[in-house]
Amino acid sequence: MKAYRAALLRFTDDGSAVYDEDGLLLIGPGPDGRQRVRAAGSWSALSGNFPGVAVEHLPGRLLAPGFIDLHVHFPQTDVIGSPAEGLLPWLENYTFPHEARFADPAYAQGVAQIFLDELLRHGVTTPLTFATSHPASVDALMTQAQARGMRLVAGKVLQDRHSPDGVRDETEQSLVDTEALIRRWHGTDRLGYAITPRFAPSCTEAQLRGAGELASKYPDVWIQSHVAENRDEVRWARELFPEARSYLAIYDGFGLMRERAIYAHCIHFDDDDRALMRVTGAAAAVSPTSNLFLGSGFFDYEGARRVGFRYGLASDVGGGTSFSPFHTMLAAYCVGREGQTKPGVSLSPQHLWWQHTAGAAQALGLDGTIGNLQPGAEADFLVLDPKATPLLARKVANARNLDELLFSLIVLGDDRVVERVYVDGQAASPT
Missing domain, CATH: 2.30.40.10 (Urease, subunit C, domain 1)
Known part of the structure; x- marks a missing residue:
């Protein structure tokens, strides 16, 4: 001892x-x-x-x-600080072209090493992270995390439409690859797998349905995606899934809302969305530096408290501007002061710290284990x-x-x- x-x-x-x-x-x-x-x-x-x-x-x-980062993109390590007019242009002009490079296993290994070193340097000991649509990117990240003895949860991105060549995957093969990765990595040492639809507009109904079936088959794996980040994205999602009550309800309709489901952003919500988060046990990854940088909006802490659902803090690198939990907590404090339906919510320092440690662990279903x-x-x-x-x-x-x-x-x-x-x-x- x-x-x-x-x-x-x-x-x-x-x-x-x-x-x-x-x-x-x-x-x-x-x-x-x-x-x-x-x-x-x-x-x-x-x-x-x-x-x-x-x-x-x-x-x-x-x-x-150790800090927990509830939402971060390891392939976007080199995309931090890329100027854009908003979320969708940023994806098109920077993120997708860069992520295409992760088809090369050697390149993925190199970025994974830098990414994990940078997280640890800033005190983050557990990340929940997106890889790319390439299975090799997951293998690279898991291998590097295993070598460090880290607890890490990650998944191959699912995106079989509205995505350019180089990152778009094929529906059936993407699901086969996801299941193979679950079997290879989930529960190995301190590693976990997350079923990872990029966001509803990037996935066909068949891919989302298959993701939900895998989530049912493997109930102890995680689910991660994006929701209600940007108003243009919200309108696009509603146009693509007109039968859904809301953007969030799209995921619920495919069996992707449950314990261990983490949805990044959750900005443009109403109380029905918040109630759906609460009753399903899903949690929000609050990403204030990313939301401020891309002009997406503000997470409504007052609404989250009023209706009640789980949430924790996230860097969202590379839309987020820093790996530092201190920078993330400060941005969350500013969002609490300025971005609420009832202005002036003052997040206490203890609560901010909790959101990045024990609260994030609770959101992951790992309270008492980490954080x-x-x-x-x-x-x-x-x-x-x-x-x-x-x-x-x-x-x-x-x-x-x-x-x-x-x-x-x-x-x-x-x-x-x-x-x-x-x-x-x-x-x-x-x-």
Whole structure:
């Protein structure tokens, strides 16, 4: 077993933060051999319970759960910061041409390595990510994640229409490939598979129907897609599926709304859509930097609270502008202040942090497994330096409580704050 002494951040089941200014985190193997949190709490209460265990003292540091990114595109690593008039032109001019290159397994391997190194550098220990329509892109990403011991969920994109040559797949073969990838990767080490229709307009009814059949056949895999991101996209989806009550209802009609279904954006919703999310157990991946960059709109936190459904935070790289969870949390705070049907929703620093850790784990159906530092959780955690920059050091020195400390990190923090990243109890380093 290994023990670490520093300030300690974790969360209760109701989403409240628990903070020990002088804390102890004990890591050791669980019954399955995986490294897990064995104890977490105040140093004074726990230090005498584990004689003989070496303790690494980390003065001035904060131990925190590894961040979870609920929606990110690994093939778009090199698309960050590409200028466009909006979502659909951005896809046509940048994203699709770049994703066509992932037919080359060697190219996919190279990008997968950079992508995962960049996530870890920013403190993200679990991503839910899109690959491309090429099975080789999934193999490349899974292989690289497995080598790092990471927990990762990914899937081959399904897009058999309204897509250019090079990324458009063939309906029947796309479903055969998806099932083969599920059997190859889902449940291997810490890897999971997600059935991944790109978005309803890119899929024929036959492809969506087949995806729903696979989701029924493999109920423990994830589902991921996009919905209600951009008004032009919403109109297009409604024109293509005129019998559906709403864009979101298209997915429900094909059996793609259930637990472990994550839908990115969920901006242009009404209360019936929100209720459908709640009753099916689906969750939203809130992507504020992407929504601001592409001018798509604002996630309605007030509506989500009023009706009640699961959600968590996501970078949405490469529409999103940064891998940094700190940048994402700050953008979410701004969206909460400005983009609501009832203006002025103030998201607390603790809640913002929860959305990127324990709340995101809950959205994935992995609460108690990742995103927290409570006993039994897998040992994915960060050593943060709250004084990583001169300005941050000044700000933190004047923090009077936990909210002020966390908000200082959210507003002023970046990858320099992330001093160490532990994956499955081991210090991560670029491969």
